[in-house]
Amino acid sequence: MAARPLREHPLSEADALPVAIVLPPREGFSTEAVGAIGLLVQRLASPDDLIVGRAIAETPFGGRHHLAVAAAGCRLSRAQSRYAAGVAAILRGRRVRLIEVHNRPDVATALARRFPRIPMLLVLHNEPRTMRLARTPRSRQALARRMGIVTVSAYLRQRFLAGTSGIDAAVLPNCLDLAAMPPPCPVPARERIILFAGRLVADKGADSFVAACTLALPALPGWRAVMIGADRFRPGADDTPFLAMLRAAAEAAGIELAGYRPHAAVLEAMARAAIVVVPSRWPEPFGLTALEAMASGAALVCSGRGGLAELVRGVAAIVDPDHPAEIADTLCRLAADAPERACLGDAGRARAAAYGLPAARARLHAIRAAQLG
Numbered sequence: 001m002a003a004r005p006l007r008e009h010p011l012s013e014a015d016a017l018p019v020a021i022v023l024p025p026r027e028g029f030s031t032e033a034v035g036a037i038g039l040l041v042q043r044l045a046s047p048d049d050l051i052v053g054r055a056i057a058e059t060p061f062g063g064r065h066h067l068a069v070a071a072a073g074c075r076l077s078r079a080q081s082r083y084a085a086g087v088a089a090i091l092r093g094r095r096v097r098l099i100e101v102h103n104r105p106d107v108a109t110a111l112a113r114r115f116p117r118i119p120m121l122l123v124l125h126n127e128p129r130t131m132r133l134a135r136t137p138r139s140r141q142a143l144a145r146r147m148g149i150v151t152v153s154a155y156l157r158q159r160f161l162a163g164t165s166g167i168d169a170a171v172l173p174n175c176l177d178l179a180a181m182p183p184p185c186p187v188p189a190r191e192r193i194i195l196f197a198g199r200l201v202a203d204k205g206a207d208s209f210v211a212a213c214t215l216a217l218p219a220l221p222g223w224r225a226v227m228i229g230a231d232r233f234r235p236g237a238d239d240t241p242f243l244a245m246l247r248a249a250a251e252a253a254g255i256e257l258a259g260y261r262p263h264a265a266v267l268e269a270m271a272r273a274a275i276v277v278v279p280s281r282w283p284e285p286f287g288l289t290a291l292e293a294m295a296s297g298a299a300l301v302c303s304g305r306g307g308l309a310e311l312v313r314g315v316a317a318i319v320d321p322d323h324p325a326e327i328a329d330t331l332c333r334l335a336a337d338a339p340e341r342a343c344l345g346d347a348g349r350a351r352a353a354a355y356g357l358p359a360a361r362a363r364l365h366a367i368r369a370a371q372l373g
Helices: 036-044 082-091 105-114 137-146 154-161 206-219 241-253 263-272 288-296 308-312 324-335 338-355 357-372
Strands: 019-022 050-054 065-069 098-102 120-124 148-151 191-197 224-228 256-259 273-278 299-302
Touching (some): 019 105, 036 288, 050 082, 065 082, 105 137, 137 148, 148 154, 191 263, 206 224, 224 263, 288 299, 288 338, 299 308, 299 324, 299 338
Parallel strands (some): 191 224, 191 273, 224 256
């Protein structure tokens, strides 16, 4: 779906209507509890847009119009989605120019049936071929003929289009509000910290990070390893069996588990840490944590799987997440080489500058205009 040029005529009545942005059923939307999708929506949404999502105990992001769905968080059945029905109940009677559904083909399909006259976008942040109503080429073709498809990376676009014909998808990369990022510390002033930030799950390589730091730390006097995160994007989440195992191994190696922290605290930690490690095993659809580490000026050690390959190529030390000894060797080399850390940090910040908020908003505007066209 090629983006059309932005329209220059005066705003019509339809142009003045808000966009309804539908979050996934379990996504948070507050400074205290939020995932990557909620963060991106918060950055890109206009003040007049309607953010529809699950009811949250925390105060929603300021400056955004958040509408709570009473039946959020439930599993979707083949017969009907209670979440989609809850979204439809909120939107019924409201005038919107576009419905933008994030990461849920089943919800988007249900809403398309209920509101056939309203243009729709489906924004995909993860592998579509694992999603209900998008697993086969035939089902993905049906989606693309019913609504506009947007992916967060060229890698994900390729995955969506695999096996299909006669359809296309737009690419809207993840973005950062670079002006709101904490100022990065210069290399000499950075703390001797090796940082992991993200969900403490096997897919993110949390156990590889622990194993690598267990090998590296004895050779790095004065350095610390810190892990920020939990199994869920909220404070107070119970330990999973994997996390319990990870906690025992981390404590034995002297690795600090800081638990869940608000996103602002994570960015502050990245701005101070000398090295950030993103050892994802699964093919990352984009790699927002890696982009944040690059923008913070930290030296990035990263796997090259999925969308990470196009994001970090040439500006990070690429490692195999299934080989902790290789990661440990890379950490020891970078810890001993401040000029190389500075070089990686500068290159990362230069790459991150291409993912700023103004360019992303302009791209989103063009994609929406094309769908409305």
